[in-house]
Amino acid sequence: MVVAPLTWSAVTIYMCGDSTMQDWNEGYYPKQGQGQDFHFWFDPTKATVVNRGQGGMSLGGGGLDKKGNTAVGYYDMFFKKGCSNGNCIAEKLKAGDYVVIQFGINDVNYSTEDFFASNMKKMVSDVRAKGAYPIIMSPIRRKYYDSPTQIHNSYRGYPALNKSLAEELNVPFIDMSEMVANYMISVGERYAEQYVFNYATKSEYSNLGSDQTDAVHLQMNGANAFGRIITEQMRAHTDPIVKKLGDYMAPMYQVSVKVSPEGAAEATSINAYYPQGMTVMLKTIPKEGKKFLGWYDGNGNKVGAPSRSNVKSPYIHTFVMGSASTQFTAVYEGGTAQKYTGDGAALTAFPTTTPKSLDDVTFVPFTPIGGSTQDTVKIDKDIKKFFDASTPDTAGIGWTQNEWTGFTGEGYYNLDNTNASFAAYKVKFPGAGYVTLAVRYANGGSSDRMFNAYLDHDYLVSAPPTGGWDKWDTAYVVMDAPQGEAELKIMSLTSDGAPNLDAFGFSIDGVCRVSEGCTEDTSTTILNKVRDVTGFALHGEMLRLVGTERAHVNVFDMGGRLVAKRIVENASEVSLATMVKSAGLYRVVVRQGSAKFIANYAKVK
Numbered sequence: 001m002v003v004a005p006l007t008w009s010a011v012t013i014y015m016c017g018d019s020t021m022q023d024w025n026e027g028y029y030p031k032q033g034q035g036q037d038f039h040f041w042f043d044p045t046k047a048t049v050v051n052r053g054q055g056g057m058s059l060g061g062g063g064l065d066k067k068g069n070t071a072v073g074y075y076d077m078f079f080k081k082g083c084s085n086g087n088c089i090a091e092k093l094k095a096g097d098y099v100v101i102q103f104g105i106n107d108v109n110y111s112t113e114d115f116f117a118s119n120m121k122k123m124v125s126d127v128r129a130k131g132a133y134p135i136i137m138s139p140i141r142r143k144y145y146d147s148p149t150q151i152h153n154s155y156r157g158y159p160a161l162n163k164s165l166a167e168e169l170n171v172p173f174i175d176m177s178e179m180v181a182n183y184m185i186s187v188g189e190r191y192a193e194q195y196v197f198n199y200a201t202k203s204e205y206s207n208l209g210s211d212q213t214d215a216v217h218l219q220m221n222g223a224n225a226f227g228r229i230i231t232e233q234m235r236a237h238t239d240p241i242v243k244k245l246g247d248y249m250a251p252m253y254q255v256s257v258k259v260s261p262e263g264a265a266e267a268t269s270i271n272a273y274y275p276q277g278m279t280v281m282l283k284t285i286p287k288e289g290k291k292f293l294g295w296y297d298g299n300g301n302k303v304g305a306p307s308r309s310n311v312k313s314p315y316i317h318t319f320v321m322g323s324a325s326t327q328f329t330a331v332y333e334g335g336t337a338q339k340y341t342g343d344g345a346a347l348t349a350f351p352t353t354t355p356k357s358l359d360d361v362t363f364v365p366f367t368p369i370g371g372s373t374q375d376t377v378k379i380d381k382d383i384k385k386f387f388d389a390s391t392p393d394t395a396g397i398g399w400t401q402n403e404w405t406g407f408t409g410e411g412y413y414n415l416d417n418t419n420a421s422f423a424a425y426k427v428k429f430p431g432a433g434y435v436t437l438a439v440r441y442a443n444g445g446s447s448d449r450m451f452n453a454y455l456d457h458d459y460l461v462s463a464p465p466t467g468g469w470d471k472w473d474t475a476y477v478v479m480d481a482p483q484g485e486a487e488l489k490i491m492s493l494t495s496d497g498a499p500n501l502d503a504f505g506f507s508i509d510g511v512c513r514v515s516e517g518c519t520e521d522t523s524t525t526i527l528n529k530v531r532d533v534t535g536f537a538l539h540g541e542m543l544r545l546v547g548t549e550r551a552h553v554n555v556f557d558m559g560g561r562l563v564a565k566r567i568v569e570n571a572s573e574v575s576l577a578t579m580v581k582s583a584g585l586y587r588v589v590v591r592q593g594s595a596k597f598i599a600n601y602a603k604v605k
Helices: 074-079 113-129 158-169 176-187 189-196 220-235 240-248
Strands: 011-017 047-051 098-102 133-137 145-147 197-200 212-219 252-260 265-268 272-275 279-286 292-296 316-320 326-332 385-388 398-401 412-415 422-429 433-442 451-454 473-481 484-492 500-506 536-539 542-545 551-556 562-568 572-575 584-592 595-604
Touching (some): 158 176, 176 189, 189 212, 189 265, 189 279, 212 220, 484 500
Parallel strands (some): 252 326
Antiparallel strands (some): 252 272, 292 326, 422 484, 551 584
8 A cells, every 4th residue: 555645735924014023134133023033933844934024114005295195005015916016925825824914003103094994904805815814913012101000002093993904804813902011011111121122232232332212112032022922812812723823833941030049130031931943031130239140050050151142241141942941040149040840841831811910900091192102313413424325236216317416426316206116225334223314315396205215124204395406405314223234225105206316324433335345444534435546545634636637626515516626736635624614524526637536525523
C-alpha cells in the first residue's frame, strides 16, 4: 500500500495598521510595533505572519487638502487591487488567510468617520472575495491617565466605530482599546511609561541621540505585551475561525521575575510568557539609596552582557527566549539570587482577560469633544546641513530639471502630477531622536501642495504657494529619526503632485547622504564635507583657491537670491563673512568659465 503524504499549506496572517503596528528600523530601538515580533507567537510550519503596518497612515485617507478633499489612505495605497504602491495585499491573498485590521489613531486628524467606514467596508469585501478572513481590532490607547483607574480615550469615536462596523459586517472583533486600557490600569502609570510606551534615554541605549518621551508608540517590551494580549484574545475568541489560530501558535514559556530583597526596586519587569526566539527585556529601577548588584539567572549565576549591543544601562538585561520556562532575579545589596524550582515546561493555559488594578473598578470610556491631545516637539530652524535634492537615489515619476531659476544646487527635482510620484534619498543619522527636516521647494500653483516626507512613518508637510516656480521657500517638519541608514522618501499625496524640490536638510550635526560618502566629520563650522575640487576648497567660512586661474564666487541665500559675488585670484582666499551682511546659511557656487568647481552650503556665524 502506498500512502500519499499529507501536505500542509501554512496560512498567512496579514497585520494591517499604523505606526503602532509597523516594523521599526533597528536604529529606532527600543521602539517597536505590535506586529514586528508577532511572527514569533506562531509555529512557522502552520502560519506565516506578514506585518504590513505603515507609519502615519489612516484607513480613510492620508490627509486633507485645503479644499477639504481626502487624500490617499491605507486602503488605496497599500491594500486594494492595483494600489498605488505596487505591492497590493488584496492581490496576494489566498483562501484561508487572515487579515487583521487596526486603524483609527491617524484617522482622527486625517479622515472622517464616514470615509473610514466606507474604506473599512471595501477592505472587508476584498478580503472575503478571496476566501480569506478579516479581523477588526480597535486602536490601542495612548499613555494618558485621567486617574489611576481611568485611561483617556484620545481617539474620539474610532474605537466604538470599529466595534459597530464589526457588528454590522459580521466580522470578528478584538477590542484592543479596552484591553490595553485594562492592562495600563493593571500595571500603573509609572510602569506603562518605563516599560510599555517609548520612554527611553541616551543613558540606557547607545543608539539614541536624544531622550524619548513618546506616549503613543511602544517600546519592545510593550509591543510584545500587546502582541501577547492579541493572541490570548484569538485563543479564546467566540468565532471558531479566529479561535482556530490558537492551534497554529508556538509553545509558550514562562519567565518569572523576582527582586531581592523585596522592596528594593521602584519598578521591575513583571512575570510574563514568551515563545522561543523572541527577545525578552528585563528592567529594574532602583529606589533611592538602593545599590543594584545585577541580574541573576535561575541557576543563581550573574548574567553576562545583554543580547543587544546597544543596551547601555546596567539595569536592563536582554536575552533571546529559549525552549524552557525560567526565572531571573534583580539582586540589590543585601539580597541573594533565587533559584528556579520549576520544571521548565511550556504553558498549557492562558489568560482570556487582562485584569484591572481593583476588582470593583468600572471602566467607562471618556470621549473628549476636541479630539486627541498630541505631544509636539518644537521645530528647530537652525539647519546644520543641506543636500541637493535634484538627483534622488530612487524615484517614481519625475525629472531632474534646471529650467526655472533660483535653485541652489545642480537643479531641482520635479515630481509628476500624480499621487504615485516620489523621490527617495538614502541618508545616515548619528543617533536616534527627534530632528527637524527642512525642504526647500517652489510651488507656482495656486493651492497648497502638501507632500508626505516618509521616514519609517508618514510626516505630512504643507507647501503653500511661493508665487512662482522661480520663487523658493522652506517647509519644516519634526520627524523621529533612527540611528544609521534610512530612506527619506518625499511623496506626492494628490493628483496635483508635490512642489519642485531644491534641497533638504536637518537640524542636527553628523547627518550624511550615503551616495556622497559618509565619513567622520568633527568640524563645527562647516556644514558639508570639506571638498577639494580642481584646486578649490571650502573650509568653514574660508574659501581657498590654489594653483588655478581666477574664479567667480557667487553667494546665494536660502531664498535663492544672489547676495554677494566676487572674483578670486589664484593662490588666495576669501572669508565669506566679509561678503555677506548677516549670519546664516548660504549656498556658495564657484565657477571658472563654464565649469562649476564648488556648490556647497556654508554657515556664516
